[in-house]
Amino acid sequence: MGNSYISKRLASFGYAFSGIAAFLRSEPHARIHAVATIAVVAAGCWYKLATQEWIWIVMSIALVWTTEMFNTVIEKMMDHLSPQHHPKVKFIKDVAAGAVLVAAIAAAIIGAFIFIPYIF
Numbered sequence: 117m118g119n120s121y122i123s124k125r126l127a128s129f130g131y132a133f134s135g136i137a138a139f140l141r142s143e144p145h146a147r148i149h150a151v152a153t154i155a156v157v158a159a160g161c162w163y164k165l166a167t168q169e170w171i172w173i174v175m176s177i178a179l180v181w182t183t184e185m186f187n188t189v190i191e192k193m194m195d196h197l198s199p200q201h202h203p204k205v206k207f208i209k210d211v212a213a214g215a216v217l218v219a220a221i222a223a224a225i226i227g228a229f230i231f232i233p234y235i236f
């Protein structure tokens with residue numbers, strides 16, 4: 117019983133990782149986020165950020181990735197459930213896209229607060 121519990125939990129991790137891989141493979145936006153993430157982490161290492169600064173950077177990166185992943189899920193779900201044009205689908209997709217924009221603006225502001233003093 118213990119073994120089957122652990123193997124089920126491991127399988128769930130496997131599905132979650134394959135979800136991340138599928139997101140990276142299928143979505144051009146995901147690859148843009150991956151490049152941006154690598155650039156920000158490289159800059160953070162270059163400027164030797166403090167622990168508090170890393171915490172803000174990691175939270176910002178996670179916020180942008182999670183909102184983009186949920187936005188993709190909502191888009192795919194609506195395309196599957198309601199392929200025809202509908203004002204409610206427009207509202208759902210636009211609000212989901214707006215959530216990504218809010219996260220991206222917040223991440224850009226946090227990035228500016230952290231990196232501008234190092235750069236200048």
Ligand SMILES: Nc1ncnc2c1ncn2[C@@H]1O[C@H](COP(=O)(O)OP(=O)(O)OP(=O)(O)O)[C@@H](O)[C@H]1O
Pocket residue numbers: 145191198199200201202203205206207209210213
């Ligand atoms: N079924 C629909 N009914 C009404 N409006 C829609 C519908 N599908 C898309 N739209 C409108 O088109 C916009 C773009 O939708 P789409 O699903 O192509 O997202 P996208 O941001 O272009 O996605 P991606 O670039 O990741 O493919 C939506 O935000 C919405 O305004």
